[in-house]
Amino acid sequence: MSSIETVASIPLPLRGRGKTASAAPCSGGPALQRITPVSSAGHGIPRWARRLSGPLLLVAAWHLASITGVLPGEVLAGPSTVLSSAAKLIATGELQEAMLVSLRRALTGLAIGGSIGITLAIVAGLFRLGEDLVDAPMQMMRTVPNVALIPLLIIWFGIGEAPKIALIALGTAFPLYLNVYAGIRNVDSTLVEAGRTLGLSRAAMIRHVVLPGALPSALVGLRYSLGIAWLALVFGEQINATAGIGYLMANAREFFQTDVIVVCLVVYAFLGLAVDFTVRTLERIFLAWRPAFSGA
Amino acid sequence: MVALTVEAPAAYVAAGQRIDIEKVSHQFELEGEPLPVLDEVGFSVEPGSFVALLGPSGCGKSTLLRLLAGLDHPTEGALKVDGTVVGDPDPSRILVFQDPTLFPWRTVWDNVALGLEAQGILKSSRHRVDKAIELVGLGGFDKAYPHQLSGGMAQRVALARALVNEPRLLLLDEPLGKLDSLTRLTMQTELVKLWQEAGLTAVLVTHDVEEALFLTQRVLIFGPRPARIVADITVDLPYPRHRGDPRLAELRREALGHLGLAATW
Ligand SMILES: Nc1ncnc2c1ncn2[C@@H]1O[C@H](COP(=O)(O)OP(=O)(O)OP(=O)(O)O)[C@@H](O)[C@H]1O
Ligand SMILES: [Mg+2]
Numbered sequence: 001m002s003s004i005e006t007v008a009s010i011p012l013p014l015r016g017r018g019k020t021a022s023a024a025p026c027s028g029g030p031a032l033q034r035i036t037p038v039s040s041a042g043h044g045i046p047r048w049a050r051r052l053s054g055p056l057l058l059v060a061a062w063h064l065a066s067i068t069g070v071l072p073g074e075v076l077a078g079p080s081t082v083l084s085s086a087a088k089l090i091a092t093g094e095l096q097e098a099m100l101v102s103l104r105r106a107l108t109g110l111a112i113g114g115s116i117g118i119t120l121a122i123v124a125g126l127f128r129l130g131e132d133l134v135d136a137p138m139q140m141m142r143t144v145p146n147v148a149l150i151p152l153l154i155i156w157f158g159i160g161e162a163p164k165i166a167l168i169a170l171g172t173a174f175p176l177y178l179n180v181y182a183g184i185r186n187v188d189s190t191l192v193e194a195g196r197t198l199g200l201s202r203a204a205m206i207r208h209v210v211l212p213g214a215l216p217s218a219l220v221g222l223r224y225s226l227g228i229a230w231l232a233l234v235f236g237e238q239i240n241a242t243a244g245i246g247y248l249m250a251n252a253r254e255f256f257q258t259d260v261i262v263v264c265l266v267v268y269a270f271l272g273l274a275v276d277f278t279v280r281t282l283e284r285i286f287l288a289w290r291p292a293f294s295g296a
Numbered sequence: 297m298v299a300l301t302v303e304a305p306a307a308y309v310a311a312g313q314r315i316d317i318e319k320v321s322h323q324f325e326l327e328g329e330p331l332p333v334l335d336e337v338g339f340s341v342e343p344g345s346f347v348a349l350l351g352p353s354g355c356g357k358s359t360l361l362r363l364l365a366g367l368d369h370p371t372e373g374a375l376k377v378d379g380t381v382v383g384d385p386d387p388s389r390i391l392v393f394q395d396p397t398l399f400p401w402r403t404v405w406d407n408v409a410l411g412l413e414a415q416g417i418l419k420s421s422r423h424r425v426d427k428a429i430e431l432v433g434l435g436g437f438d439k440a441y442p443h444q445l446s447g448g449m450a451q452r453v454a455l456a457r458a459l460v461n462e463p464r465l466l467l468l469d470e471p472l473g474k475l476d477s478l479t480r481l482t483m484q485t486e487l488v489k490l491w492q493e494a495g496l497t498a499v500l501v502t503h504d505v506e507e508a509l510f511l512t513q514r515v516l517i518f519g520p521r522p523a524r525i526v527a528d529i530t531v532d533l534p535y536p537r538h539r540g541d542p543r544l545a546e547l548r549r550e551a552l553g554h555l556g557l558a559a560t561w
Contacts, residue, residue: 188397190393190395190397191397191399193367193393193397194393194397194398194399195410196367196384196385197365197367197385197387197390197391197458198385198387198390198410198411198414198457198461199385199386199387199411199414199415199461200410200414201414204413204414208399208410208413208414209399212399212401212402213401215401288441289400289401289402289403289441289442289443290400290443291441291443291444
């Protein structure tokens with residue numbers, strides 16, 4: 001199908017598209033061909049299935065490498081081993097508990113960091129004074145890689161739950177701050193003037209014009225934040241974790257259990273996917289008004 | 297002076313506002329240099345009349361409308377509406393921008409409703425929204441988002457969004473500037489109808505001499521920046537007008553003369 005579309009954009013040769021091409025009048029000039037809009041070209045296979053086939057192929061290749069011995073178990077366990085140890089971990093309830101602990105960590109950090117980031121962005125975005133007080137320090141601090149703060153966080157918060165959550169909160173606050181702030185500042189000034197001519201009060205302007213205008217940017221920020229929350233979670237869980245996926249992984253490392261490590265990686269990946277899916281859904285709901293490009 | 301055959305709908309019976317512009321000068325700052333835009337502009341507009349502002353590009357027509365809307369304040373002089381100096385923007389006098397500037401996250405209906413929503417009277421006046429949408433011929437597009445509309449439709453939504461507030465002064469900044477010539481002709485006729493039905497004062501900024509003469513009762517011509525009024529032409533023709541009217545051709549020659557284009561016609 002996709003090869004036909006490519007051909008359709010080349011006007012001259014017929015290249016086996018005889019039907020459409022010969023139906024078009026082609027006296028003299030280049031043959032006219034019907035160009036099917038990409039979005040209306042039915043692919044037969046549903047979109048989710050197409051999206052799934054890439055990862056499935058990857059897993060198949062991995063499996064093949066394992067059973068043929070190209071990939072020894074000590075280096076990386078094969079998918080079947082990984083599956084059986086996953087089943088074991090699930091049966092004992094270890095995995096679910098670890099996931100819950102990790103997820104709670106990530107979400108707590110995100111909630112704290114996100115509220116701080118968004119609040120600061122609104123203060124800096126809406127008020128001159130807020131901008132002067134908040135923006136410069138935020139721009140300065142964002143250049144510090146937050147993983148570099150781990151030693152400081154350990155000194156401040158010890159090695160319990162607090163430094164892990166603080167690390168995630170720090171990591172998520174900045175992308176949200178930057179994007180919400182930029183979103184507010186980039187709200188189309190003509191829309192603000194349109195609002196003024198309609199007699200909107202300052203509060204109504206913020207509610208009906210500024211915040212909706214900043215929303216697309218805010219969701220971009222959320223997406224970055226979630227990505228960083230995950231990264232920060234992985235780093236944070238290296239700090240003497242006593243529960244969570246990181247703990248499971250550290251344990252497995254001690255005993256060279258590559259299968260358990262892979263299970264943990266997969267869980268990280270799936271949690272990441274789930275979060276990405278959540279953001280996509282939010283975008284679909286809140287940005288339904290946008291003429292977004294949905295891809296070919 | 298207008299022979300009205302169209303009956304005013306009950307929703308739009310507010311009378312037009314009177315405008316008095318007294319020696320208004322305005323200047324902007326451009327790269328540190330003062331840029332005079334309006335130079336002692338002064339004129340009055342009778343309540344309920346339809347006036348066009350015509351002048352070379354960049355002379356300050358939009359600036360004058362913005363001052364009337366209350367979006368900016370003049371460097372010198374005073375603009376009065378119904379005898380009161382113009383303060384902050386107010387929904388009783390609404391500026392319709394050259395670009396429709398619709399809120400992209402609101403549907404047609406919600407865009408039109410925003411003014412009433414802001415006044416807290418939407419619940420009791422939803423019918424006014426429906427009526428305004430009907431008036432500009434967009435019934436059935438209530439739930440469309442701005443990106444789903446054509447340029448002309450979007451412009452009509454902007455007009456409905458202004459009209460729903462029952463403005464008594466409608467400031468139109470080249471509202472038809474970006475439309476194709478066919479839609480433009482239709483919209484011109486519709487504008488006259490809307491003005492007649494609503495009984496408001498309307499000020500139209502346009503580049504188009506014919507449009508100004510066809511639509512309005514009086515055409516004020518500005519000279520190049522800094523703008524001052526160089527001519528004040530009364531269009532003494534009853535509505536409905538005919539585009540082929542020889543009197544319009546005569547007036548057009550006169551107007552073009554004031555714009556310094558006489559030689560080409
Ligand atoms: N915010 C601003 N800052 C500086 N200069 C401005 C600003 N707004 C307008 N001007 C200047 O004022 C002059 C008049 O602008 P204005 O928009 O009123 O022109 P106009 O008569 O509406 O032109 P057009 O017919 O092309 O729309 C222009 O020279 C413009 O550069
Ligand atoms: Mg202008």
